[in-house]
């Protein structure tokens with residue numbers, strides 16, 4: 392089967408079209424500058440068509456599609472890095488693919504297979520190579536998406552779907568320190584719901600939490616469990632880690648939080664450096680007790696877009712918890728950056744050459 396119909400778009404076209412005021416890598420931010428091309432394929436019920444390159448401006452979104460009307464859409468956020476030797480690689484694409492397939496299964500969307508996923512992502516990177524910052528100064532973020540594309544207003548499993556890969560170059564994320572508000576009224580996800588799927592509904596549910604936290608003067612939201620509002624779930628768009636009594640803890644994958652690729656990478660790196668690590672429930676009260684008793688080492692959020700952000704305080708209706716910083720977030724962040732970019736030799740299997 393033909394996987395890609397037009398693999399030969401000259402990357403120089405993208406380079407030549409970059410505006411004269413194209414920002415320095417440090418000024419790219421995240422998600423502001425989109426690649427001009429999509430890699431896309433269609434599914435008519437019998438299988439995926441060959442992928443093709445399409446100008447993003449020419450892409451059509453059906454207003455009456457299930458993707459738009461009912462949120463029948465799942466996506467990934469994955470990065471491509473430039474190694475010091477100039478080579479380009481994807482970071483943990485197989486793990487991203489597994490999660491995309493799990494998200495697609497939850498929403499009854501057709502899964503993409505490994506060959507289509509890898510080839511389309513690699514092509515998206517190669518076409519937009521001119522937008523990828525130099526080694527150490529940023530990455531190309533890929534957004535593979537599957538959505539229901541059939542125009543029909545009844546709620547059903549669609550007869551037609553579309554797969555697409557969009558890219559955006561981004562700055563190397565800085566290690567910020569944020570204050571988080573633990574939301575105890577709204578919820579992001581509940582057992583049996585969509586919380587583990589990477590789908591727009593979770594982000595739509597999350598936006599009001601972020602805005603409510605900001606109204607209170609905080610930077611981001613921490614979601615608590617739906618039933619008791621006592622257990623930490625995840626932050627706005629990140630997984631959470633807390634170090635208490637020397638043990639590095641992160642909430643378990645109970646179906647209400649996303650199985651973060653960065654979360655998994657950090658669990659493995661931390662174990663390798665001899666830290667005691669556990670996936671277990673973390674109570675908001677436990678965080679407060681640890682802060683008061685001096686056993687709290689640090690807390691941080693992590694994700695593909697942000698890598699690691701320090702949490703310097705958690706506010707809630709029960710009061711403010713000041714979080715110390717014992718240096719672990721910075722150490723793990725640097726270690727992860729080295730593995731992602733390939734300046735460290737370890738976990739070579741996490742980097743797949745484009």
Ligand code: COI
Pocket residue numbers: 467468469594628694695696697
């Ligand atoms: C990521 O970190 O990959 C995300 O999905 C965050 C994005 C929603 C901004």
